[in-house]
Amino acid sequence: MEQQLDTLVIGAGPAGLAVAACLKKRGASCIIVDREAEVGSSWRRHYDRLHLHSDRDRSALPYLPFPAGTPRYPSREQVIEYFELYARYFELAPHFNEEVRTVRPCNPGWMTTTTAGVYHSRQVVVATGYNAVPYLPQWRGQERFRGRILHSSEYRSGESFRGQSVLVVGLGNSGAEIAIDLHEHGARVAMAVRGPVNIVPREILGVPVLAIAILLNRLPARFADALAAPLVRLTIGDITKLGFRKLPMGPFTQIKTRTRIPLIDVGTVKLVREGHIEVLGDIREMGEADVTFDDGRARDFDAIVAATGFRPRSGFFLAPPSDILDAEQPQPPSGGDKKSGLHHCGFIVSATGMLREIGIEAQRVADEITHLEHQPVV
Structure with missing residues (x-):
């Protein structure tokens, strides 16, 4: 035809x-x-x-x-x-x-x-x-890991992970919400966060953050970041106290220079603060049941959900x-x-x-x- x-x-x-x-x-x-x-x-x-x-x-x-x-x-x-x-x-x-x-x-x-x-x-x-197209990186020793490894595109619900220890790799919007879902279904959750991040709330004082972003987006990125910073600190707090590393640039500059969206928090930070989600670093190596991170810490996991993008x-x-x-x-x-x-x-x-x-x-x-x-x- x-x-x-x-x-x-x-x-x-x-x-x-x-x-x-x-x-x-x-x-x-x-x-x-x-x-x-x-x-x-x-x-x-x-x-x-x-x-x-x-x-x-x-x-x-x-x-x-x-x-x-x-x-x-x-x-x-x-x-x-x-x-x-x-x-x-x-x-x-x-x-x-x-x-x-x-x-x-x-x-x-x-x-x-x-x-x-x-x-x-x-x-x-x-x-x-x-x-x-789902992107699933390869980690050193991954072939030895006996647990389940799946990309976030394959994840539907935390029900099948109830009672298990699960590592979520990546702090994008999908990874952060999947971590919440796993916790709500009774899993023990940790997150592997490779690098520094920006985290913003979904709402600030009841106003959708998108509405604020539309107004500030008309300004130079650094100026917009400076105006938004006090509001973000008011609602999110100091993320470095929770185990995250803070990007040296604000979210508007991050989007402009790296074309990456900051995490829009819908409850993950609260669960980290309460001790329900553990924040770990980048993956160094995998064993049969354990994962070693870049700071030398090791944890055992039953499954890994890779929220590593597309x-x-x-x-x-x-x-x-x-x-x-x-x-x-x-x-x-x-x-x-x-x-x-x-x-x-x-x-x-x-x-x-x-x-x-x-x-x-x-x-x-x-x-x-x-x-x-x-x-x-x-």
């Missing part, structure tokens, strides 16, 4: 849905393809306890708010239901179970080969996200390989790439919330595409 079209959108997650809806609002058409069987597939694979860390009102995609009655921080199931509602509302019909094999420039436009056929399009939007998958199908997205630190495309008809949505790390940024970016991409569609083909 070969098909001619104006725009092909790769990915039926929030970024792909938002771009398609924005194009439709502007009178333009597109086809969405996704290798999975349903919208928002990555959200369906997350652990059961997951809730949005950004508030509902600032996390809706363009032109459609969350339904009335949705709590301030929607659950995983409520977010999935919202994506399904969004697709129905805008009458989006992605081509599911269709995996992209290659995306190549041609004259004019782009040729995309999938498991179902070939698309020739003037525009391609890569909306697969950078949380696509990598994008666009490098698997962009041919020749794209230099737009670095596997470690995804970057937004340059203006030259936009003019060529290759667009990305959902790869920007922002202090103002991933879903909010996706909505802004989707409208920008739709504006660029509808503008370019009126340009003559050279």
